[in-house]
Amino acid sequence: MKLLDISGLSVSFNTLRGPVEVLQDVSFDVMPGEVVGVVGESGSGKSVTSLAIMGLLGHSGKITSGNIALSGTELTTLSEEELRALRGPEMAMIFQEPGTSLNPVQRVGDQIVEAMTEHAFCPPAEARRRAVELMDRVGIPAPDLRARDYPHQLSGGMKQRIMIAIALACRPKLLIADEPTTALDVTIQAQILNLILDLKDEFGMGVMLITHDMGVVAQIADRVVVMYGGQVVERSEGDALFTRSAHPYSRLLLRSIPSASQRQDDLPIIKGTMPAAGRFPDGCRFHERCPMAMAACALSVPPLNEAGPAHFARCFRTEAIDELEALA
Amino acid sequence: MLHYATRRLLGLTLVWAVALIVTFFAVRAVPGDPIMVMLSDHAGDAALEARLRADYGLDRPLPVQFLAYIGDVLNGTFGLSYRYVGSTVIDVIRDGMTITPLLALSALFIAVPLGLFFGVFAAVRAGSWADTGIILLLVTFISIPSFALAALLVWMLSLKLALLPVAGWGSPAQLVLPVTVLVVGPMAVIARLTRTYMLEVLDRDFVRTARAKGVRENRVIWRHALGNTMVPIVTSIGLIFGGLLSGAFVVETVFNIPGLGRIAIDSVLARDYPVTMSIVLLFTVFYSLINLCVDLIYAWLDPRIRFDEAAA
Incomplete structure (x- = not known):
């Protein structure tokens, strides 16, 4: 059974100028024990998708259509209290900014303990012992001493390890990692990613890894979802997206990975910027920036077409994708 | 921590010494000869005047008077x-020395929890009608002068409804109106x-983290969010306490309560300067001690405030 099954998910936020749709018809799934990479620029809807799954959209955000099923349980119809009970034991999340994601006036050990006691996961004394074990497992030296530290006494990498320990406290089945290494030093980034991968195998979790780093996804993801302008523009299994990418946006993103072996005078860029939610153009949302755009692209939204086995792309010109090299 | 508290107490003694000097010379600097005021009808009786001057020590040189004043403060007679x-x-x-702190502290202990409650209640409903209603009410409470509120409450609750005594001191019922008047403003500010x-x-990230790990909403709000607002709020509570002490002047006068505030006002009107200045001295000590407590509470509220590093 699918661990996470998102289908046709649309989300709107209420603003002063009325509702703005930030996610449109997003569908993908995560199987137990696999890593699904969700890639895209800032504002593409990656984080909103994860908050929608967690039920943390807040007062102004609303799921307008679609379904989210977690281990077969439909989340969109659950009450706030029912969702709360799932956050922690069923699904957990780690965030981009470890520096600000921990409560500054609570000891880090207590923050891990709280994740367990709030769900009556185990008795408080055992939670305390488990918290130290978890800190040891995520690679914090002298965990019994560090448990009494406050967040400001720890480095960024250590704080992110604490965040991971909090997320894993109740042995969740789904871990959402929202750009977990963006705010960290490069040397620490690899350590944290490897830790997440090791723990995934150990705990048998499914991982939804949100990132804007194609390189990271290429290394560790079993499947890839590329988002642009609140839509899924390409979705594939394994290496297909990297070897035979079928959407111009994904191709251009892949080309923008700097290569150490190849001397480049200029890093390739994608011209223009992604429009803010609510200001997307008609038709394909990428057509204004796309070197391959034709008249039809501005008229109607392309559907997610099959581009290969378990490989879908939202583009009218997938057949001609190889022309991109000549154009850009 | 202990080191810091000692250091701060030493600093405070300096403040108190300055207050001592200022009050002493202020009394001597005000125009008018207190002995002549006392003599009134007997003005011209040189023997009586000389005796009074000797009794009050006013015939001695200023430095000697100052030393005597310090002695009086230290032995507690003032x-x-x-x-x-x-x-x-x-x-x-x-008698007033117990009444005013009792009034101010009981008002503080009522105003703080009420203020925190209404503030949190409104914040979690930001933008709703309940929030707007509470804000309007709070602005009214902040704007209304305490003497006007006192008059209004006396008229309504004492005169019209005859529920509470109009004024006076001694019974618990007589506490209700003055404490209410003192509570309203500071409560609204808090x-x-x-x-x-x-x-x-x-809106901060760690609140989202708390929710993401499934912490109950009540705990998210009262523990995680409110816990992180306490440092600025406690700072303002220290300042608000000064307002409560001065508010006691008005309230004690309106409700005819024999506290330090009313004694101070009576002593000003009667030109009893030693009494006025002793009360100023006492208020200085009281206010500075409260603010020392506030500073010490910081360390307990926010681990990032490192007193020992600051001292080094």
Whole structure:
């Protein structure tokens, strides 16, 4: 059974100028024990998708259509209290900014303990012992001493390890990692990613890894979802997206990975910027920036077409994708 | 921590010494000869005048008078009252010394929890009708002068409904109106501050983390969010306490309560300067001690404030 099954998910936020749709018809799934990479620029809807799954959209955000099923349980119809009970034991999340994601006036050990006691996961004394074990497992030296530290006494990498320990406290089945290494030093980034991968195998979790780093996804993801302008523009299994990418946006993103072996005078860029939610153009949302755009692209939204086995792309010109090299 | 507290106490003694010097010279600097005021009808009786001057020590040089004043403060008499001939200052203010702190502290202990509650209540409903209603009410409470509120409450609750005594001191019923008048303003100020700080904190990442790990919403709000607004709120509570002490002047006068505030006002009107200045001295000590407590509470509230590093 699918661990996470998102289908046709649309989300709107209420603003002063009325509702703005930030996610449109997003569908993908995560199987137990696999890593699904969700890639895209800032504002593409990656984080909103994860908050929608967690039920943390807040007062102004609303799921307008679609379904989210977690281990077969439909989340969109659950009450706030029912969702709360799932956050922690069923699904957990780690965030981009470890520096600000921990409560500054609570000891880090207590923050891990709280994740367990709030769900009556185990008795408080055992939670305390488990918290130290978890800190040891995520690679914090002298965990019994560090448990009494406050967040400001720890480095960024250590704080992110604490965040991971909090997320894993109740042995969740789904871990959402929202750009977990963006705010960290490069040397620490690899350590944290490897830790997440090791723990995934150990705990048998499914991982939804949100990132804007194609390189990271290429290394560790079993499947890839590329988002642009609140839509899924390409979705594939394994290496297909990297070897035979079928959407111009994904191709251009892949080309923008700097290569150490190849001397480049200029890093390739994608011209223009992604429009803010609510200001997307008609038709394909990428057509204004796309070197391959034709008249039809501005008229109607392309559907997610099959581009290969378990490989879908939202583009009218997938057949001609190889022309991109000549154009850009 | 202990080191810091000692250091701060030493600093405070300096503040108190300055207050001591200022009050002493202020009394001597005010125009008018207190002995001539006392003599009134007997003006011209040189023997009596000389005796009075000797009794009050006013015939000695200023430095000697100052040393004597320090002695009076240290032995707790605070010198002699000009108005009540033969009484020491402490005799005049002794009863008031328990009344005013009692009023101010009980008002503080009611205003703080109420203010926190309404501030949090409004913040978690930001933008709703309940929030707007509470804000309007708070602005009214902040704007209304305490003497006007006192008059209004006396008219309504004492005169029209005859529920509470109009004024006086001694029974618990007589406490209700003065404490209410004292509570309203500070409570509204604390509530507004709490609402503002809460709105800011509720948007912070660690609140999202708490929710993401399935912490119950009540605990998210009261423990994680409110816990992180306490430092600025406690700072303002220290300042608000000064307002409560001065508010006691008005309230004690309106409700005819024999506290330090009313004694101070009476002593000003009667030119009993030693009494006035002793009360100023006492308020200085009281206010500075409260603010020392506030600073010490910081360390307990926010581990990032490192007193020992600051001392090094």
